[in-house]
Amino acid sequence: MKAFTYYLICLSSLISNSLFASNFTGEYLIRLDSFPxxxxxxxxxxxxxxxxxxxxxxxxxxxxxxxxxFEDISFEWDVEVKLANQINSSKIAIKKAKINWSLNQKFAFxxxxxxxxxxxxxxxNPTDFAFAQDRERFYLEEKQQRKLSRKFISLDYQADxxxxxxxxxxxxxxxxxxxLDSIWCEKFCQLSQLEGQKISYExxxxxxxxxxxxxxxxxxxxRYTDRIQSLDxxxxxxxxxxHWQRISRQFTGENEVTLQAFSPxxxxxxxxxxxxxxxxxxxxxxxxxxxVKFSLLPSSESFLTSPDGLIDSKLLSSIVSIDFHAWxxxxxxxxxxxxxxxxxxxxxxxxxxxLTTLVMSREWFExxxxxxxxxxxxxxxxxxxxxxxxxxxxxxxxxxxLGYQKFNGDDSLGYGNFKDSNxxxxxxxxxx
Amino acid sequence: MNKYFVAFASILLxxxxxxxxxxxxxxxxxxxxxxxxxxxxxxxKFDYKSSSGRKKEMLFSMWNLETEEGNxxxxxxxxxxxxxxxxxxxxxxxxxxxxxxxxLSRASKREPRKIPNSDKGNSLFGTDFFYVDIExxxxxxxxxxxxxxxxxxxEPLKKIQSIAKNKEYPYERTISWVDEKLNMEMKIEFYxxxxxxxxxxxxxxxxxxxxxxxxxxxxxxxxxxxMTTMSLSNVKYNQALTSNSFNFKALTAKELNL
Numbered sequence: 001m002k003a004f005t006y007y008l009i010c011l012s013s014l015i016s017n018s019l020f021a022s023n024f025t026g027e028y029l030i031r032l033d034s035f036p037x038x039x040x041x042x043x044x045x046x047x048x049x050x051x052x053x054x055x056x057x058x059x060x061x062x063x064x065x066x067x068x069x070f071e072d073i074s075f076e077w078d079v080e081v082k083l084a085n086q087i088n089s090s091k092i093a094i095k096k097a098k099i100n101w102s103l104n105q106k107f108a109f110x111x112x113x114x115x116x117x118x119x120x121x122x123x124x125n126p127t128d129f130a131f132a133q134d135r136e137r138f139y140l141e142e143k144q145q146r147k148l149s150r151k152f153i154s155l156d157y158q159a160d161x162x163x164x165x166x167x168x169x170x171x172x173x174x175x176x177x178x179x180l181d182s183i184w185c186e187k188f189c190q191l192s193q194l195e196g197q198k199i200s201y202e203x204x205x206x207x208x209x210x211x212x213x214x215x216x217x218x219x220x221x222x223r224y225t226d227r228i229q230s231l232d233x234x235x236x237x238x239x240x241x242x243h244w245q246r247i248s249r250q251f252t253g254e255n256e257v258t259l260q261a262f263s264p265x266x267x268x269x270x271x272x273x274x275x276x277x278x279x280x281x282x283x284x285x286x287x288x289x290x291x292v293k294f295s296l297l298p299s300s301e302s303f304l305t306s307p308d309g310l311i312d313s314k315l316l317s318s319i320v321s322i323d324f325h326a327w328x329x330x331x332x333x334x335x336x337x338x339x340x341x342x343x344x345x346x347x348x349x350x351x352x353x354x355l356t357t358l359v360m361s362r363e364w365f366e367x368x369x370x371x372x373x374x375x376x377x378x379x380x381x382x383x384x385x386x387x388x389x390x391x392x393x394x395x396x397x398x399x400x401x402l403g404y405q406k407f408n409g410d411d412s413l414g415y416g417n418f419k420d421s422n423x424x425x426x427x428x429x430x431x432x
Numbered sequence: 433m434n435k436y437f438v439a440f441a442s443i444l445l446x447x448x449x450x451x452x453x454x455x456x457x458x459x460x461x462x463x464x465x466x467x468x469x470x471x472x473x474x475x476x477k478f479d480y481k482s483s484s485g486r487k488k489e490m491l492f493s494m495w496n497l498e499t500e501e502g503n504x505x506x507x508x509x510x511x512x513x514x515x516x517x518x519x520x521x522x523x524x525x526x527x528x529x530x531x532x533x534x535x536l537s538r539a540s541k542r543e544p545r546k547i548p549n550s551d552k553g554n555s556l557f558g559t560d561f562f563y564v565d566i567e568x569x570x571x572x573x574x575x576x577x578x579x580x581x582x583x584x585x586x587e588p589l590k591k592i593q594s595i596a597k598n599k600e601y602p603y604e605r606t607i608s609w610v611d612e613k614l615n616m617e618m619k620i621e622f623y624x625x626x627x628x629x630x631x632x633x634x635x636x637x638x639x640x641x642x643x644x645x646x647x648x649x650x651x652x653x654x655x656x657x658x659m660t661t662m663s664l665s666n667v668k669y670n671q672a673l674t675s676n677s678f679n680f681k682a683l684t685a686k687e688l689n690l
Binding site: 025026027064066074115116117118119120147158159160161162163225227230232234274275276278279280281283323324325326395396397431432 | 486488512513514516529531533538540541542543544545546547548549550551553554558600676679680681684686
């Protein structure tokens with residue numbers, strides 16, 4: 001562990017050197033979210049949001065670079081600085097800091113911090129399980145920004161059209177949920193977070209004991225991709241702790257409750273492939289999750305912390321994604337996600353989703369203007385959302401997006417949970 | 433009225449038969465099969481000018497290979513730096529649908545992404561060139577007709593109309609001004625939805641390793657009122673590239689020395 005810290009310090013010094021020594025790339029992003037509706041209080045809330053601020057602002061600066069330290073050894077880094085009026089206010093995160101050692105152009109050994117997204121479909125990736133998520137950010141935002149980086153060691157093999165990556169993670173990772181005073185906590189924290197549970201029991205006059213559970217931290221991931229004629233194929237395997245933690249609760253005395261957070265061991269086996277037929281590109285992913293039985297405190301109950309409900313002993317999740325261009329300037333992307341949830345424990349999870357994205361690009365004015373529409377429906381159309389973005393491409397590097405999101409449906413199902421969170425947002429992004 | 437229509441139609445048909453003469457087919461086959469090396473490397477610079485005069489510049493490395501089953505192209509960004517190592521890989525086939533993959537080095541999914549063939553009529557990296565414009569075409573996919581001779585830059589050129597047999601082809605028709613001596617198209621007009629959408633002009637030809645090479649080509653986009661100039665430099669032919677170099681490894685490589 002100390003060695004790893006030392007290694008990170010070395011990397012940090014290299015980063016500072018490279019900032020001045022070489023050209024770096026990056027982007028800045030500023031986003032304003034406005035919520036026209038006042039939050040309605042919900043009956044089943046365990047934790048009330050501490051803030052009624054209806055305006056969120058968020059600024060982000062990302063800097064990245066990669067360069068060769070020696071002939072076969074390269075170093076990549078990516079640092080993100082975030083400022084916000086809510087959601088952990090401000091932080092600097094090293095998202096990527098890794099050394100790659102290339103051996104005879106085919107093998108590569110890598111060590112450090114990385115942030116990866118697995119899978120082949122566009123937005124929803126059942127096989128994307130190796131890297132945890134940052135749910136402090138609203139989940140409709142760009143997927144890349146929601147991934148957490150983690151320490152890893154990997155051995156990669158790259159042949160002509162095939163690639164194999166063996167990854168070892170020395171420490172398990174859990175998804176980050178919104179902090180208690182964030183605007184999203186009302187939705188995400190209903191049944192979650194040890195801290196929320198603790199506060200709620202303390203408020204009810206209980207003495208709260210937080211129990212520790214020792215868990216094995218080692219995790220492994222394998223990803224193999226290949227091209228067979230016109231079929232692109234990928235196989236994924238992950239074995240480790242579920243990123244969504246559970247909380248067990250045991251009443252250990254008359255006015256005493258013991259809470260314990262734990263992550264069940266999980267294995268994921270996934271297959272994905274892409275092919276094109278005439279003008280259409282189709283992408284498909286299937287993931288099978290198997291959770292190893294876990295032991296709880298005696299006579300205790302357990303709670304989910306997952307807004308996706310991807311927690312059960314066995315689960316199959318699959319997606320079909322199709323995209324094509326039509327009529328010169330319109331781009332369609334249609335996705336259908338089906339998750340076979342055996343248990344009804346999933347409260348917030350839309351098990352079956354249709355996601356349709358329509359991008360219409362038209363040069364009405366000299367800077368390009370794009371109209372992006374996305375809509376999504378869960379099982380039985382009981383809850384849905386749609387969003388509309390007007391994207392103004394000022395120039396090659398800079399764009400401004402004006403967006404609107406609307407949610408609807410049953411309060412306790414899928415997107416219906418967010419129905420009071422309809423929002424308008426303004427984002428500007430600059431790449432350099 | 434019907435009588436006149438039948439007479440007019442029969443004249444058109446006979447003209448079409450005349451136009452479809454083997455000489456035109458032969459000329460276009462010579463153009464298409466002109467020797468452009470077994471393979472080629474070049475540095476490609478795109479200068480794009482928007483309708484308001486704003487400019488952007490992009491620099492790529494491009495590798496081409498002619499194979500028995502079709503052609504292969506690999507295009508990789510050099511500049512601007514924030515796009516470096518991103519690129520596109522095209523496997524063109526004479527007898528079946530082409531395959532295209534896009535790789536974006538800054539995307540979180542660091543794997544080549546298959547792109548639909550309906551993208552063929554889309555802008556190549558935001559320029560006035562379409563993906564289809566950098567593909568090699570097969571003469572069997574088109575119906576040609578001869579439209580006469582015209583003087584262009586003091587050279588008598590054959591004016592040929594091409595209509596794609598495949599309805600998915602992004603252009604309704606194209607008209608080419610062909611230099612018979614060089615077996616090269618010197619100017620092409622592209623028509624979409626009944627209107628002239630783009631005009632391509634060859635501005636500069638150089639002889640490199642004995643091969644006539646169009647090193648400067650301009651496309652005027654009449655629809656968008658934009659213009660792109662593609663300039664080739666550092667052109668090298670016959671570098672002994674093989675099919676194995678046009679793969680995912682090359683597309684995703686950070687440093688590529690084929």
